[in-house]
Amino acid sequence: MYKISTDHLTELFSSISHDRALYMPIEKNGQVQFDRWMEDKKVRLDALNTVKSPKDLFFPQSENIVAFKIKGKNISIIENRDESEPFVVFGVRACDAASFDILDMVFLQDPVDTYYKARRDNGIVVTLACSEPEETCFCSVFGIDATNPSGDIATWIVDDMLYWESLTEKGERFTETIKDLFESADFLDEEALKSHKEDVEKIIEKLPLHDLSLDGFNSEAMDEKFNSPKWEELSEACIGCGTCTFICPTCQCYDIRDYDTGQGIQRFRCWDSCMYSDFTRMAHGNPRTSQVERFRQRFMHKLIYFPTNNDGVYSCVGCGRCVAKCPVSMNIVKVIKAMGVDENV
Amino acid sequence: MSIEKTEDSNFEPLIVAFCCNWCSYAGADLAGTSRLSYPANVKIIRVPCSCRVNPMFILRAFQRGADGVIICGCHPGDCHYSTGNYYARRRMTLLFSMLDYLGIERGRTRVEWVSAAEGVKFSTVMNEFSKTIHELGENKKLRDLRCKEFLD
Amino acid sequence: MQRIFGLIKDRVGALLADGTVDRVIGWEKGEFLYDHTPAIFNAEDDLVDLVYDGFCASNLSKYLIDESKKDGKILALLKPCDTYNFNQLIKEHRINRDNVYVLGIECRGMLDIDKIRALGIKGIEKVEEQGDELYIQTIYGDKTCKRNEVLLEKCINCKGKEHVAYDELVTSGEDIPQVESNRFEDVEKLEAMTSDERFAFWRGELSKCIRCNACRNVCPICSCVECVFDNKDSVVASKANTDEFEENLFHIIRAFHVAGRCTDCGECSRVCPQGIPLHLLNRKIIKDINEFYGEYQAGQDTNSLGPLTDFTKEDVEPSIITEKGGEK
DSSP states (O other), X not given: OEEEEGGGHHHHHHHHTTTSEEEEEEEETTEEEEEEOOTTSEEOTTOSOOSSOGGGGXXXXXXXXXXXXXXXXXXXXXXXXXXXOOEEEEEEOHHHHHHHHHHHHHHSXXXXXXXXXXXXXXXXXXXXXXXXXXXXXXXXGGTOOTTSOOSSEEEEEETTEEEEEEOSHHHHHHHHHXXXXXXXOOHHHHHHHHHHHHHHHHHHHHOTTTTOOOTTOSGGGHHHHHTOTHHHHHHTTOOXXXXXXXXXXXXXXXXXXXXXXXXXXXXXXXXXXXXXXXXXXXXXXXXXXXXXXXXHHHHHIIIIIHHHHTTTOOSOXXXXXXXXXXXXXXXXXXXXXXXXXXXXX | OOOOOOOOTTOOOOEEEEEETTTHHHHHHHHHHTTOOOOTTEEEEEESOGGXXXXXXXXXXXXXXXXXXXXXXXXXXXXXXXXXXHHHHHHHHHHXXXXXXXXXXXXXXXXXXXXXXXXXXXXXXXXXXXXXXXXXXXXXXXXXXXXXXXXX | OHHHHHHHHHHHHHHHHTTSOSEEEEEEOOSSSSOOEEXXXXXXXXXXXXXXXXXXXXXXXXXXXXXXXXXXXXXXXXXXXXXXXXXXXXXXXXXXXXXXXXXXXOOOOOBXXXXXXXXXOOSEEEEEEEXXXXXXXXXXXXXXXXXXXXXXXXXXXXXXXXXXXXXXXXXXXXXXXXXXXXTTHHHHXXXXXXXXXXXXXXXXXXXXXXXXXHHHHHOSSOOOXXXXXXXXXXXXXXXXXXXXXXXXXXXXXXXXXXXXXXXXXXXXXXXXXXXXXXXXXXXXXXXXXXXXXXXOOTTSOSSSOOGGGOOOTXXXXXXXXXXXXXXX
16 A cells, blocks of 8 residues: 655646546536546545536546538548547545446446447546545445445545555556655554544444435335335426436436537437436337336336346445435435335335 | 637628518618629528527527627518517517627627618628628637538 | 424414315425425325425425316415416416415525535534524534525525415514625626626536536426427437537526516526526526516516517617627
């Protein structure tokens, strides 16, 4: 394990960004987002959750796929995709890092999504352990340890020291290239880090959503949950916006659209939301005709369908973004509590 | 962010003029038959009434590369449909004020009342407007880059 | 707040019990006592979950578009500013007035949880209001703050404590302090900037947009059955801002489509996950309307013509924009 004083972070960042793009939580117009680091940017490593999750870096909200240019009777095909840039994303929280594993299950399964894969290959994930979790956090429910995040490299900030540990071969190789900036961590450092983790763990145990139970959310309960009369009640406040899906680190639905530029077509894909009325619209119409069905789909997908198809892994990491941001404060926690086994008597 | 004065002296602005069928379009016609000249880069779109112009039309014109948009209708009081241009007047005042508020140069939008008998006015207005847009240069604030990329 | 809630609950219970109304739309207690969700209560027994405090900012009037078309009468708890939207929707024939019983409720201003967080208060588990003071219980210890420091933007610029539509009022009789404000202050600041500065300001704000449509969907006035941005035949349908232009287009059209109808309820800015000050777009239009066509408050009544469905022969010419603003 290495260490570097937080006073020297700018040097570290400028060294990293020397030959590749560096993304991290940056404040712009009052909101914190993963954005490209530059020396004059306002870095916010203390922010717990960015508004949009860092999945944007691997699966951008919109990306060009291909373009067609039309001239007279000729159509030329232009490859204008762009995902070859090597980059480092720094400051990813444990929940968001876990979300990449979930996205991998979707995009790296056969047939592999080459756009996503290229970005995964080109990107190095440097995580940052949480030290001040919020009341909306419930990552522990999904077995995520906020004090020991995954990723290629994990970091911890304790007082004014940042600890740096490579977790994968890729992380190891990258650390080699910048190791001159670090000092080696000694026994005392390890002790300090250990006691810091213990303190945070105590807070995590006290979090109000820490004991949220997922009992009953399994494939056996699929029909029972699907047919539950509770969906109607739960969804009645939903305004059908896409906030929850667009800020969610694990939502992965997209749409492919053609934009007519007048002289040609730009084909792109962009995030879609199951909360939207035109989601699943086909030539014959839309099988989901009401918000109740759309709402049910989102939560059934996260809590029942996804684990059924992926060895019991839920498609939620407990980051708490939807808990904080839903315009009508309806969220996965309320759904889990209402639909859970205890309440369902 | 500032709009650089175009260095390319060959800059030819693209101007979209929405003209109502009953007055302004006829005014343009008269300008033509009277052999009055107005810039060739004014593209006229005939609409039944100035009130038919949906704000979306104006924004879409800018999106596709227009450098200026002008709406021409019958003089207030002379609308073929009695009151259409009164509504258009309010709507365009508010819309153009809002575009100005968003930082779009206010010279890029204009409303003029041109009757069927005012061929001279039509030609003067278009020459003037074209000059303004020439001075403002290319529309960079309200255009869709994708449309531009495909042009070459 | 406690007292008024007690009065409301009693009255709602009584109206349900005597059959005056069949259902009630109000707010249901959340997980953390700041995240209440709009909900429908069908029976007196369900009212245990009903809540009314500083975190009931959701404007319930939009739900009445659908709810008033169902059988039976629904009781709606409307705060003073919500009743403007209610009136506007009645004017536009979107609500069936006969099926709604409006219980106008007193409001002391709603609170902004993001402003509380911005004070550095983390891990909020419980917020209690005691007069002008807020007691906040957090994982990291107890905190306090002043109520009027964390009011929602829309409540700082409150339209007043009068309901413009109601069947019955519930008030505590307590004195409610009225905040002095100039809601056009920020608009004026922007107007005073140069064109390029304004452009830079709006690019900075609108480039944050994630196109979640929360502003549109929550807006009690945006009530088209199918929005132009969802209609695949409209050519502008889009789910993402794939170009700067689309960010501008969406927000210009969104604001302009409610021109003359927007009551300035501030829901758009409240729900924006990116904190874009969307109300500044709507307020600009309201300010212009007031200046050009005379003071107008949408939703003040249910029958007057709106500024864009009305005209006078002497209206100002669009060139006023150039004349008024000078050489900016």
